[in-house]
Amino acid sequence: MALDLSFIRSQFPAFRDPDLKGWAFFENAGGSYPCQQVVDRLHHFYTHHKVQPYYPYPASIKAGEQMDEAYASMASYLGADPLEIHFGPSTTQNAYVLSHALRSMWNEGDEIIVSCQDHEANAGAWRRLEATGIKIVEWHVDKQTGVLPIEDLSKLFSKRTRMVAFPHCSNVIGHVNPVGKIASLAHYHDALCVVDGVGWAPHEIPDFKSLGADIYLFSSYKTFGPHLGVMYVRHELNLQMANQSHFFKDGSPRHRLTPAGPDHAQVAAAAGMAHYWDAVYEHHRDTAKPGQAEANQKRELLNDLFRGHEMELLAPLLEFLGSRKDLRIIGPSSLENRAPIVSFLPLKKDLKTVYDGLTKNQIMAGYGHFYAVRPLIDMDIPRDPGVIRLSFVHYTSPAEIQQLIAGLESALG
Numbered sequence: 001m002a003l004d005l006s007f008i009r010s011q012f013p014a015f016r017d018p019d020l021k022g023w024a025f026f027e028n029a030g031g032s033y034p035c036q037q038v039v040d041r042l043h044h045f046y047t048h049h050k051v052q053p054y055y056p057y058p059a060s061i062k063a064g065e066q067m068d069e070a071y072a073s074m075a076s077y078l079g080a081d082p083l084e085i086h087f088g089p090s091t092t093q094n095a096y097v098l099s100h101a102l103r104s105m106w107n108e109g110d111e112i113i114v115s116c117q118d119h120e121a122n123a124g125a126w127r128r129l130e131a132t133g134i135k136i137v138e139w140h141v142d143k144q145t146g147v148l149p150i151e152d153l154s155k156l157f158s159k160r161t162r163m164v165a166f167p168h169c170s171n172v173i174g175h176v177n178p179v180g181k182i183a184s185l186a187h188y189h190d191a192l193c194v195v196d197g198v199g200w201a202p203h204e205i206p207d208f209k210s211l212g213a214d215i216y217l218f219s220s221y222k223t224f225g226p227h228l229g230v231m232y233v234r235h236e237l238n239l240q241m242a243n244q245s246h247f248f249k250d251g252s253p254r255h256r257l258t259p260a261g262p263d264h265a266q267v268a269a270a271a272g273m274a275h276y277w278d279a280v281y282e283h284h285r286d287t288a289k290p291g292q293a294e295a296n297q298k299r300e301l302l303n304d305l306f307r308g309h310e311m312e313l314l315a316p317l318l319e320f321l322g323s324r325k326d327l328r329i330i331g332p333s334s335l336e337n338r339a340p341i342v343s344f345l346p347l348k349k350d351l352k353t354v355y356d357g358l359t360k361n362q363i364m365a366g367y368g369h370f371y372a373v374r375p376l377i378d379m380d381i382p383r384d385p386g387v388i389r390l391s392f393v394h395y396t397s398p399a400e401i402q403q404l405i406a407g408l409e410s411a412l413g
Helices: 005-010 036-048 058-078 091-103 124-132 179-188 235-240 264-284 295-323 351-360 373-378 398-412
Strands: 085-088 111-115 135-139 161-167 192-196 215-219 229-233 327-330 341-346 366-368 387-391
Touching (some): 085 091, 085 264, 091 192, 111 124, 124 135, 135 161, 351 398
Parallel strands (some): 161 192
């Protein structure tokens, strides 16, 4: 079954915006367009229910119900219990809170393995624990490919290893790491597994329980939703960590790890992501099979549709880039274990000149280090100007890929 791209694009207001007409969006890894369902829920909450939730008067009751729906609907799609889903201001902030919460479980001299492929969101907070007596063990990327060698990880464990932190997919390398295999290796050594899924969640709805991670983080503003950080924390682990909220919130699993408290309207709007997935599923499902589908069935169909479409678009882009002798592709040059996040370095022209050429051809892309400074350091790539990054998702069209390739030909010369 093929993805109905016309239906998909009809769900996003950006594609009806006259100011964006003619522009092809290839900076999705920095934040996707929001779907109509999210926009509608955010507007509705601010218009009708912008009151303190969970009081027993009608507007407050409805405000609380909309927030509860977000926890329940997202948990259902993500293979988790609603109490295991937490909404914070950002993934960076969530990781910072987690580092403080977990520190109380460890002793001076304990070790944590932190990859050098991470966005700083899943690196800096952990590395700061070194000042408290925790030993930081670095898992470096391959200097040429940017890939994290699994065989290297197995050599980094010791009897004092307490945690492994790494990305599901780097936001500059674009390589998809085997989370299940790494989680199993971590658990074999009695270590926790913390996964930054910010780069991968836009391309595949994660199933937390099957992945095996103890903690999984992603940003909903990159998965067609509001600007929040979504955090899955295994329930039993949550109860073992130190409370990071007000002292009187210690008995509430939902509040222990969100000291800022929930952004009521944005949490309510987050349910719009699940509503969008529902709409896509209903449009594509086999109508010959009546009945209510389980969340895992919906997730499987949606992931097949999204991933299949993205790979069809990624193939000609990688083929074009691979045919050029005047650039270096960062990360895998094949489709295997590849996300549609493709960074490259021009070899014969100034990077900013090439980037400006893309903009002149109405290509919205990005350049820089994208807060993933450490993999660039490992690969001897200066963080200024960094790399040019091209990233897309399932609402991208074949015509936009051709526009990108034409823009690249023009910009590269």
